[in-house]
C-alpha cells in the first residue's frame with residue numbers, strides 16, 4: 001500500500017510543498033491545478049491535494065498517513081499527530097494585534113471582557129487563560145484584520161509574516177502567541193514500514209533544504225595563487241583541485257559554497273587571475 005501524503009491544494013503552502021517534494025526526488029505526475037489526486041512515479045507514495053486546515057484532521061483520523069501543513073494549524077486543531085520534520089518555509093507567527101489608536105501598549109492594558117476576533121479560537125483561548133485575562137472570542141474564518149474597524153472586535157489574533165497586512169489596517173503587533181512554519185506530520189500509530197519510508201522522505205527533504213543555501217563553484221585558477229585561494233575557500237582541505245590536460249600553470253577548482261559568500265569570493269578569485277568561473281545550483285546535498 002502506498003503512503004497517502006496530503007499536500008495543500010492552494011494557498012501559501014501549495015507551491016513550495018510541491019517544489020520541495022519534486023526536488024527531493026518524488027516524480028509527482030500531473031500535480032497541476034485543481035487536481036485532487038496524483039500518483040508518484042517513483043517512491044511508494046500517492047499525493048492528495050486538500051485544504052491545509054483539513055490536512056491536520058485527516059492525518060489525525062488516519063484518513064491519510066501524512067501531510068504537509070502549517071504548524072499553527074496543528075497547534076490549533078491537532079492533538080495526536082506526529083511531527084516528522086519542519087519544512088523551513090511558510091514561516092509566520094500567530095500574534096495579538098491591536099488598533100494603533102486603542103491606547104493598548106501591553107497585554108496588561110487589555111481589559112477583561114474585551115472582544116477578540118480570530119480564526120484560531122483554541123490557541124487564543126489558551127493564551128489568554130494562561131495570562132489570566134478573560135476575553136470574549138469571536139470566531140471568524142478569515143479577514144480578521146478588518147474586524148476592529150467594523151466594530152465587531154476590540155482586537156485580533158492572526159498570522160503575521162511581513163507585518164504589512166497589519167500595517168495597512170492600522171494595527172500594531174502586541175505579542176507573539178506562537179511561531180509557525182510548514183511541517184511534515186504523520187498519523188500516530190503509523191505502521192513502522194510506512195514510518196521508515198516517511199523518514200527517508202524527511203531525509204531527502206533535509207538534503208534539499210541544505211542545498212538551498214549552497215552553490216557549486218568552478219573556476220580555473222593559476223597554480224601560483226592556489227595557496228592564497230585555499231585561505232578563503234571552504235571545505236575541509238579547501239576546494240577540490242584538478243589538473244587541466246596540457247596546462248601546468250592553471251588548475252581547475254570545484255567547491256560547494258554558501259550563497260552569501262558568492263559575491264565576495266568571485267571578486268577575490270577574479271583579482272587573483274581566475275577565469276572560467278561557473279556558479280551552478282545544487283539540487284540536493286546528502287550528508
Ligand SMILES: Nc1ncnc2c1ncn2[C@@H]1O[C@H](COP(=O)(O)OP(=O)(O)OP(=O)(O)O)[C@@H](O)[C@H]1O
Nearest residue numbers: 011012013051052070071072073090091092159161
Ligand atoms: N503571511 C504568511 N506567511 C507565511 N506563511 C503563512 C502566511 N499566512 C499563512 N501562512 C501559512 O499557510 C497556512 C495556510 O494559509 P493559507 O492562507 O494558504 O490558507 P487559508 O487561508 O488558511 O485557507 P484557504 O486558502 O484554503 O481558505 C497557514 O496556516 C500558515 O501556516
Ligand SMILES: O=P(O)(O)OC[C@H]1O[C@H](OP(=O)(O)OP(=O)(O)O)[C@H](O)[C@@H]1O
Nearest residue numbers: 012142143159160161162163164165166
Ligand atoms: O504579515 P503579512 O506578510 O502581511 O501576512 C499576513 C497575512 O497573510 C495571511 O493571509 P493571506 O494573505 O494568506 O490571505 P487569506 O486571508 O486569504 O488567507 C494572514 O492571514 C494575514 O492576513
Ligand SMILES: [Mg+2]
Nearest residue numbers: 011012142159
Ligand atoms: Mg491565509
